[in-house]
Amino acid sequence: MKSLKNHLSVILSLFVLFFSVEFSITLHDVIQNQSKKLISNYSIVIVSNKKLTLDNLKLKVKEIDFLKPISPKNILDRLKNDMSSKNLALLQIALPYFYSAKLNSLPSKIRLSDIKKTLMSQKEITKVEVFTKTYQNIFQIFQILQIVTYVFSVIIVVISILLLFKQIRIWILEHEEKIKIMGYFGATYWMKSTFLYKLVFVDSIFSSILVTLIFVFLPNNSYVENKLSNLDILLPQFNILKDGGMLFVSSLIFSMLIVTIVSRKMSRK
């Protein structure tokens, strides 16, 4: 029972640690996907006296990824009935060039204002519309959510690491006599610490299985799926072999590193 309790404290610490890391990665992926969706629906409108080229604009604003001329045909069609064809032709000549510019990433409010200023500083550009409010709120919510999650993850990771250090110290103290006796007969550091590495190896397997199970079943749970699809959010699929394997290897390396640090430190005392 006592041994199970000892194992649980390491399994839980590793589980919480890697769950929070995996959760942050998942959230990061979700936010990246949402940002991509947002950016694909977002564009800046530029009005210019002269024809613009993407290459020239990119030199001024590196975020511009795509430049598409907006045809004035729709506006002119609407005016067809109210104006003579001669005036319409004159108007067509006098009309400036309209462009829709797509960006490759979602800039912050400040950056967007800089982009507007840079574009407006060009002689040929007469107006720039960035439609700030339409997407800024959603984007800011994403950013806040991500920051909060990162902060919580860091706190959880720190607490888990401290718990792991403490538990491994307890294990060493519990086996102190055995380690000492082995030392009297010439056992090397590795011989004396093998049992610790075996313990964390087993615990790493259990904790990574637990995290894998959650991240495999969560995106496929109908309740979660419904709720997220209502928000147009798609959880990334967890690859058992690739992601689960990575998780196990990271958990193993991490826990063994802690065992090495603690046991080396304690053997020096």
Added chain:
Amino acid sequence: MNSLVVDAKNLCLGYGRDEPIITETNISISSHEFVFITGKSGSGKSTFLKAMYGELLPKKGDLNICGVNVKKINNSKLNLLRRYLGIIFQDYKLIENWTIEKNIMLPLMIGGFSKNVCHAQATKLLRHVKLTHKMGKYPLELSGGEQQRVAIARALAHNPVLILADEPTGNLDEYSSEVIWNLLKNAQAQLGTTVVVVTHHIPATIGINYKHFFIDKGVLYEVP
């Protein structure tokens, strides 16, 4: 001519910054010798033994054990040296959650012997200390005398060059003490192992040739 197993020159031993417990000691112990170190409580008998198995480093002077100067020894060399020693403690120091067989196998496992060799040697030694019937038992299921016999079997398992025994009969009754002395005498006589025993008094019935050192006021004297 017998080679020196223990050679101390101007040896000073002590703990931390305190005054040394052993001062300016010069002794030598040759192979195959049976040696007693006696003295009053707190005179430094166990301190001297600790220095012999590298638990305590000399403050001054030199201490050579099996040709290795323990003053300048590093961890890996100390581990190697200890594989040539067999240590017996007053409180047995057996690993409680290991069977007595596994306890005896410990020095052999450390020495890298195969499981079969370890098992065969442990079985032989259990027969030698007359504990074959207790093979699967754990140390706490045994009496004090039996536990000390297991500790002696463990100390003999890897045929050490030197056996260091710290008051091996200190916690035992007369009968058990007799059995322990016989085992140690046999180890010296049959295996040719050098035996150094720290004790309060030398049993009157020991019946062998031995060397006797007495510690008084921090100095080891050889008693003629």
